[in-house]
Amino acid sequence: MSVISEDNVRGGTVFKDISADDEDGQPTVIESLCMNCYQNGTTRLLLTKIPFFKEVIVSSFSCTDCNYSNTEIQSAGRIQEQGVCYTLKVNSKQDLNREVVKADSATLRIPELDFEIPPFTQKGSLSTIEGLLDRAIAGLEQDQPVRRAADPEVAEKIDEFIKKLRKLKEVEGDFTLVIEDPSGNSFVENPVAPQRDEALAVTRFKRTAQQDMQLGIKADDDLEEEPASNDLETMRNEVLVFNTNCPECNASASTNMKLVQIPHFKEVIIMATNCDSCGHRTNEVKSGGATEELGTRITLNVTDASDMSRDVLKSETCSVLIPELEFELGMAALGGKFTTLEGLLKDIKDLTVSKNPFISGDSGPTDRVEKLREFGQKLDKIIAGDMNVHVILDDPAGNSYLQNVYAPEPDPEMTVEKYTRSFEQNEELGLNDMKTEGYQEQN
Template identity: 85%
Template sequence: MLSPSPHENVRGGNVFRDLSADDEEWQPTEIESLCMNCYQNGTTRMLLTKIPFFKEIIVSSFSCAHCSWSNTEIQSAGRIQDQGVCYTVRVKTKQDLNREVVKADCAITRIPELDFEIPPFTQKGSLSTIEGLLDRAVAGLEQDQPARRAAEPQVAEKIEEFIQKLKKLKDVEREFTLVIEDPSGNSFVENPLAPQKDEALTVTRFKRTAQQDEQLGIRPDVDQAEELAGNDLEAMRGEVLVFPTNCPECNAPASTNMKLVQIPHFKEVIIMATNCDSCGHRTNEVKSGGATEPLGTRITLHVTDASDMTRDVLKSETCSVLIPELEFELGMAALGGKFTTLEGLLQDIKDLTVSKNPFICGDSSSTDRVEKLKEFAEKIDKILAGEMKVHVVLDDAAGNSYMQNVYLSEDRTLRDKLIFLCAPECALI
């Protein structure tokens, strides 16, 4: 008899379920455990759930009835992302202190103005705000101050001076910078201006080093896609390659299909698709099959009617999408690599900024933000229906993005309303 999947309970349901007040059968698991404060038995409650942008998480809460000591912790139960992420926030007003922050335990937190850094794995994962992160740092420094004052008064005095500097940051008398660098890619910082670009927030993706892979417990193997790229490309054309992987949603064993495809008037790309038989999750991704171009590419399309929605679009991971009329900008790597139509790209943008936005529902929502996002969704629907004329800009620093020219003939004599610009300022260094 087969044993149930680690992500399924004995009744066949998914252990990681969405938070819902209507689900009466789903209750936290209670475990009797030792209190590390008074060494009496306390109670640990564990809740396995899913939240957007943070995949599956385990929320645990400990409380002791003897000494009233309590502790909470959040651990990521999802997979480690393909790339690390770094969030840089310029805190200018007290309102910025209310930004929601998901911080993984492997993330590094920095405040450059104070030369302050919290190393990885020194704090547990948390779901808080920027103000909450500052309070947590102050509490950690104050924890051993009584013992320091008795043993090393000079050290304790210097730490007390630094604690006062951290507390003054909450008054925001001067703007400061908060940097959260997470090699696992599972941290997140809220953009309160969504779907518009937040000038105070910068998000960058990076490739992990071998040392960071070792810290995360990942063996630095040679990527299988790179091994396949070294094979004869002629042998790969027309052949679908299959290699085993894990589902990004339920972590069950799955298979990824990969094929090399030639896009007319462009270049070769690698299309990868994963389909999970356990939970039904489907995902697809596009990788460039060629080298990085010496110059970046900026493609601008003037959308005038609904027929433009059928154009083929290749958006690489290094491509940003801009809609100037909506004051909207989608950063690179936000949707990954995609080979779809313009309609599919706009629909994905709508789903990402509205449907899958965790900060427009529950206690984190505000009336102004919800109305703003609903208005943005309505404008996207008008563009899809051809009722609103806008410009869609693909800005790719690597030059690996493409948009179909529906009027392009073999002799390339016909012109389209597309504008291609190879910009030196977009060139990769």
């Protein structure tokens, strides 16, 4: 029986990348009770990472006495700050092979059939679109013998509905699959990553009070007093240190936070976390001000290697586009960063190529592996100054920044556009339901 040692936890090696070259990435085997025949069975636990997603725990139970088996998946991370909704337009059989992580808190809907699987009615699963349909069919067929005896009319209607679900697997026509998860821990694969998937729409939303109660999140109604102006001045001149847990090994770590004024821009908050146990280091940047009235789109024509030294502030609401590579990085990826253009491109390469476990060994399709490697080589050419491209920072909140090396004069290679946000962009930023006026006290 495999054992998860304390040294592995402290060293941050519990969650393994999915790789055929990793001989240590074996599942943990535990002898456990079979709930079908009450004999001893075997449970295998695999702690792994899903590319472009997060850490998960995959468990599989099997019993040799009654041949009962069961698999499920649990998120190994915390509940996210926002919920997530994936809307996929399935128009080919290839879409049925997309990998899907469905958390137990997720709702699955197929609008064309008026079909819905409510949250917390199924265990979390790591499967494919076809696997989700098979699981739904198996669930409906489970009690059909009893229904045929007790209520033949209802059983006949369910049989007709099962036929419709089976017909979806033939993909004779388009249908829509919606997975809405208030915990933010569900996931639908983008097979053309790092490019944008035109068939898949990903939106994030603020949870309702009822969804917070379902997830067991306790609402905090305590209002914190705003710091006085002299306290803000103290914060600007000092580095604040507070205790936290390492996101990799969960050991005690410290986070440093400081208010920084960026020239020709605004004030931002820079946070850095260092873990002495596993050596993990991370940094994050958040805007120190309010959301701007207009969105900002910054376009830089990269013509020389010296452009790589430009300072970049990418907020958590900013997306990055490189039209020449047909590449788009969504606003939720990489989080907020204060770095250089070279550092931003290297982080993109690490996210899509270097730290992608699906391009190591023989665990991924050859065409996808080759496509990602070619993409990494093009990024290297851009960093070396051997390839001219346009880098676009599109931030609907207006809180991103790219250094103008000619300041205060205009930069001939850079354009900054201000635009009015769409209703959908305001919805993602939570501005449509936000009211900041009309709160004066009435005499």
